[in-house]
Amino acid sequence: MELRPELLPPPVSPERQEQLGSEIDQIAELIEAGRLMEAREAVAAFNMQTGRSYEPSDFAAYWESQDREELARDAARPERLKLSDVTREELAEIVRRITAAGPDSDYYLRLLQANVLHPRVSNLLFWPPEELQDATAEDIVEAALSYRPIAL
Numbered sequence: 001m002e003l004r005p006e007l008l009p010p011p012v013s014p015e016r017q018e019q020l021g022s023e024i025d026q027i028a029e030l031i032e033a034g035r036l037m038e039a040r041e042a043v044a045a046f047n048m049q050t051g052r053s054y055e056p057s058d059f060a061a062y063w064e065s066q067d068r069e070e071l072a073r074d075a076a077r078p079e080r081l082k083l084s085d086v087t088r089e090e091l092a093e094i095v096r097r098i099t100a101a102g103p104d105s106d107y108y109l110r111l112l113q114a115n116v117l118h119p120r121v122s123n124l125l126f127w128p129p130e131e132l133q134d135a136t137a138e139d140i141v142e143a144a145l146s147y148r149p150i151a152l
Helices: 014-032 036-050 068-076 088-099 105-115 121-126 137-146
Strands: none
Touching: 014 036, 014 068, 036 068, 068 105, 088 105, 088 121, 088 137, 105 121, 121 137
16 A cells, blocks of 8 residues: 555655764764763754754664664654544554564654554554454554543
């Protein structure tokens, strides 16, 4: 299924990706050198230009979970994209794209998280309960959409 343009990851120019990648390296080096005050300032500046809310810990050992290019690409994209009219079919396609583990999987995971109420929707994909073992994308979407918060 093709997704409509507003659900697709926005392109990131190689120049922007390289610029953010250099800043990521600088922040990681500051942290590694123990220059935490400077690192916090650099992270704050990074967040101002990307509109994100990273913490120094996000840069400390980012390479354990993603490479520099992935982090830079993700930082260049919006943190959350909430749409009021996303359909079940679109959500199922988003789930399929997440589980395909492509270069834009993180973007699609954030998109899914922003458009369903389930607070741990990623668990349905990566650590599913027994009833969702080997579930289809449609089953996962159904479980995510059936979640209702409990009023305290």
